Amino acid sequence: MNLAVLTAALNEASSLRQLAENIPSGADLFVVDDGSVDDTEWTARKAGASVIRHCINLGQGYAFISGIKAIVVDSPKKYDYVVYLDADGQHDPSEIPRFVERVSGADLDVVVGSRILGSNYDGAPFFRRTFLPLFSFMINSLTGYTMTDVMCGFRLFRVSALQRVIQIFDHMLEPQYLASEMFIRFSKAGIAVGEVPIDMHDRIRGQSYKGTVRYGWGVLKAIVRALLDRSRNDFVK
Numbered sequence: 001m002n003l004a005v006l007t008a009a010l011n012e013a014s015s016l017r018q019l020a021e022n023i024p025s026g027a028d029l030f031v032v033d034d035g036s037v038d039d040t041e042w043t044a045r046k047a048g049a050s051v052i053r054h055c056i057n058l059g060q061g062y063a064f065i066s067g068i069k070a071i072v073v074d075s076p077k078k079y080d081y082v083v084y085l086d087a088d089g090q091h092d093p094s095e096i097p098r099f100v101e102r103v104s105g106a107d108l109d110v111v112v113g114s115r116i117l118g119s120n121y122d123g124a125p126f127f128r129r130t131f132l133p134l135f136s137f138m139i140n141s142l143t144g145y146t147m148t149d150v151m152c153g154f155r156l157f158r159v160s161a162l163q164r165v166i167q168i169f170d171h172m173l174e175p176q177y178l179a180s181e182m183f184i185r186f187s188k189a190g191i192a193v194g195e196v197p198i199d200m201h202d203r204i205r206g207q208s209y210k211g212t213v214r215y216g217w218g219v220l221k222a223i224v225r226a227l228l229d230r231s232r233n234d235f236v237k
Contacts, residue, residue: 008060010036016049017047030070031050052070060153062175083157091198143184174218
């Protein structure tokens, strides 16, 4: 099995070393430096990562797309799976083998981490406890999936499935709020999705750049635009 681990980093030099040290042995680390002004790029390269550099900050969605294309389309090495996780320390790389076990034991193309099914969900912030179940219900109703946590950024993808739908990422209407639109388009392409429980950790430093109200509104807008965009439902080869 060839495994790629992907993360997007904005001024995360202080957390990247710990992430790199804890990814599974033999996995290759890819870091998208999304316009950092600290030592993120230097730290990533020193840790042995392949670095995709954005000269300016484009946002997490664009960084995810850049990284996925670097692995699935441009990399000379062929991978079986790619795992995406946050660079801020909230996602534990030691949980990656559970994702691999889940996808290997079922006919799945994507495995999503579920914070709701994790053991520390009772202490989650108000927004996550209140609105995440609502967003998950909306996406499930539109796609036929049965996810409990559609917004979790900790995900494993089967590369062969990504190769079938890679064109989708060229036409995302709301890349900054990628998850909802991505799953709507994945469902139309027949991509099978499952979940695995995860626990969230505190950020190593700093705070989220997303903003609660702005993020919630962005997700709703992405859902509506994806549903109305009937002209782009046939990207799959």
